[in-house]
Amino acid sequence: MAAARRERLTVAGRETVGPYTIVRLERGGLDPGDPGQFFMVEAPGRVLPRPFSLCLAPPGELAFLLDPIGPGTRAICALERGDRVHVLGPLGNGYDLDVAQPLLVGGGIGIAPLPYLSERLGRPPALLGFRDATFAEAAALVPNAEVVLEPTYVTEVLPAEPGDVLACGPEPMLEAVARRVPGAQLAWEAPMACGYGACYGCVVEIDGHMRRLCVDGPVLRAGPAGAVEAMT
């Protein structure tokens, strides 16, 4: 796995996708890592950086998909081309890409790691859920995607034999996927202060204990009865 580095990267550009924003950074010496791994991105004017999984790895760039819902994400989405921000990563584990019959499952801003994952897995089928059609504009980032809108949830349209599910989305969605598909790979989310095991802020119940998502995740595996386990 590539070693994490911290560098000050230059903003290459940003685009809006429905209500979301893609922020593209010149890659510098940072490795894009494996799909599912994440980066801590400096939020200008804020005390703490913010964690984002990599959305796309265009040549020489790292691209992140953000939902500007708080002061940190809004500050990052307001970055202009040429601005510079510190980025640390790649951090945590990634999805296990050794899968025979992948099905990507995503919900809302949780589709963020799926474009890069899709590229690395050779554009497998995907099933994406969104609040409404505006949010669903982001589905264009994921090839071969079937889209459902609320009140329909992705777990309602999962095939009976879903294959190897690789999911990312809101916690209720991941919990529902975990109950439906034991063995599914789930990229979990939690507030993080540091991203490298220092703060103990991001704990999730893993293997029955409160463990740090940044160290033991963020990709976890659905165990029996909807519990989640560490991948290794």
Add this chain to the structure above:
Amino acid sequence: MSVSILNASGCLDALAAPHVARTLDAFVTKTITPEPREGNPVPRIAETEHGMLNSIGLQGPGIDAFCEHNLPALLALGVPIWVSVGGFSASDYASICARLEDHPAVETLELNLSCPNVEEAPEAAAEIVAACRAASRKRLFAKLSPATPDIAESARAVAAAGADGLSLVNTIRGLALDPVTLRPTLARRVGGYSGPALRPIALACVYAAASAVDLPIVGMGGIASGEHALAMVAAGADVVALGTVLFGDPSALNRIRVELEASARACGLENAAAAHDVALS
């Protein structure tokens, strides 16, 4: 002579980030309690405009697993080890101090007398220090809260009880509300406030304690630059520790070490240590 730089307890996991730990003059562990603790429910952290709140709740392996698994791995780092000691009674603290007595590589015991996120021991800080003093010959540093009504008086009390030094300060209790629900952001409602906003409060505590007692002081609270560290030394700190800044920048220590000496020279001082107690004169 250079000023030593440590991490604040609970702000770095030396085993998860050994490359960061090796840059420290000593590594301070997360607080160790007698029994294993799962810690507080989530959410545990909340950022505010000028700092952050945490409510971790002393999550940790307990002293047995710490001695068996963590301590040997920490010693292999080759960095002096300070163990932060916690508990819920004076005898809890003393029992951990006694357990560590035979580990020569543990250089200092820092008594966490001020965690804002768990129930406090019923005894006063000085009573806990006295119990630990009776149980250990190791160097004991008392870590005090900035919310102590009279920090100079607390410093004198723990000094009289046998403390060899002071760690100033811990976080201060704070509250953040969700802007939409107007309910507390943290599951345990209040948390320990740290970061830039804590710095002037910490500086005042270090200044008052340094004026009151003749003990070495580890100054911490919101230090994010060499200039900040130099101010802490001038206010009376012998050693400085980095906390919240490490969350956003694991490489902050090397930067601050360089900036600290540059800041001292910019003040016309030969080195950073020469700034010691300047504010008190």
